[in-house]
Amino acid sequence: MDTVHNLDKARNRKAALVMGILGLLIIVMFLISINSGEIRMGPAQVIKTLFGFGDAKQNLVLFDFRLPRIIIAILIGACFAVSGCIMQGITHNGLADPGILGINSGAGLAVVMYVSFFPVKTAASPFLMPFLAFIGAGLTALVIYLLAFKRHQGLSPTRLLLVGIGIAAGISAAMIILTIKLDPNQFQFVQVWIAGSIWGTTWKFVTALLPWFIILIPFAFSKAKVMNILSLGEQTATGLGAPVERQRLLLLAAAVGLAASSVAVGGGIGFVGLVAPHLARRLVGPQHQYALPASALVGGLLVLVADTIGRTISSPSEIATGIVVAVIGAPYFLYLLARSR
């Protein structure tokens, strides 16, 4: 009993250390990111401006352009990562990710349909879009679930992935057909959006994303123990008295909501939900009370790094964040695939 307690304590300490380092890295990256961009600004100037001593132009660049974008990058990174962590936990599938499972594309389709029927960026849209995306993503998740489910065999993890890939391909075809009729302006918007560019870079989008983040992330963290039990397997979980189906559905809804709200603001950024939980588990172990927050931090860091790279590498033109993340994430997926049995 005592050794178990000590083990817990050691694990706690290690997790706290890892998360502290991750938090520190995010702060460092934050400072690098806010320093880099089209308009050069020295670190001293940035700090001066942050504390309210900048001139009008510096204020504008920092507070209206860079700061909201950085915050959004961190938020959506965390959302995608937690979403992926939940999905991997409840489907017993190390390769699950909202992007690969086709859920991002469902959210995307809803957004694109909205954009093609209404003009871009009307006043209400930042707040409406996460809801639309949620509906689209939810319906897609339902379709994928139904198609992957087979009586007597249940839900096979690999069939889930295959069906997800197929649905994603179908939805992207539907999007191409939809976008043909758009005027060039909207078309440009959709193109950039599909590639996964953080396009909603104003404070309005931060406030649109924040409620989802504030409600769903703590909800997921509070379910960590349940997820530990669920990841033991269906039969064990039922045996331990967990209402498996209901909990799984709730968690799935949370995962879909997290992915959908991020997609509404950041576009189709894949692979974060795949890579971040794996790295997190490697750092703090598979227990969800550690893995979930660590995933959130890794995800936030990853997207922030990717966004900074995309913004600066080919300045003044911008490479969509989703592209940078895919270049980092796809090889990792392949690595996991090669190791899988």
Next chain:
Amino acid sequence: MASELDKSSSSPPIKSRPVAASLILVLGLIGLGLGIAASISFGAADIHLATVWEAVFKFNPELTQHQIIQELRMPRAAAATLVGAGFAVAGAIMQGMTRNPLADSGLLGINAGSAFVIVICFAFMKGLPFMSLMLFSFAGAALGAGLVFGISSLARGGLSPVRLALAGAAVSALLTALGEGISIHFRIGQDLAFFYAGGVAGVKWMHVKFIIPWVIGALAVAMALSRSITLLSLGEEIATGLGQRTGVVKIIGMIVVFILAGSSVALVGSIGFVGLIIPHLTRFLVGVDYRWIIPCSAVLGGLLMLLADLAARLVNPPYETPVGALIAVIGVPFFLYLARKQRREM
């Protein structure tokens, strides 16, 4: 053990329906003729069939309609037919050789590899002649396939259809992302837009003429190889038992696939699912003998592309719907059906 030996030593019964196959070939060729005629005469400006006839056999360069037919419509129809046949036969060969029902040059990262290398050519070697572009495209096809098969074979449990499909999706995502990044960095997006959409709209005669010998040559080799592919499709052990040199057959087969897929992608961009649907349909119709499957796939693949291209023009005029997207609308449900049927796990 004994019964297994028996099975492999006696020539295995190969279910095939030569009559149905011949019928498909004849009807398919007639269909292709009609399709080409329709493809040439329908469009933004409808042209009478008699004019088409004249444009082909009594070409008068002063008539606009003759110009349209010679410069726009004919290469387009020819390209659709060739590319459809190319993708379909590439899919048939892969499905037969690897015994993988989910094989398709789009799904296995081959098209993405071609497109990626073409992006690199546009970025670093501007003004490369089409001939060299096509050779690079072959190399790209090999690169994509090499990555997908290499990574899948690293895994314990070997090459399963599901793992190949997953690796294909990830490799495609990676190569497409890299390609997009490069095209943004070098500002060549506009030149390349057609590769991502996939279409036969802007095809030029000059380019079509380049790929004709390659596609026809590759189809001929595929035909010569068809008996061996049939044996391979029964299983590696059986093929070896019957005296096949499976390694050689596989290498030649893959080269044929690279040529077919690579030249098709160089001409029209990445179009998936033709190579998935057509061989399955053909196998259903004519049985499992690849001596019939390959020619029938070629004819039916050409027909599918011709019709899809025609539909792309007629669905929403005056806009053109990308052919790749239209085919995906048919292809995805079919893929889902196959994915549900998959019994083997990773």
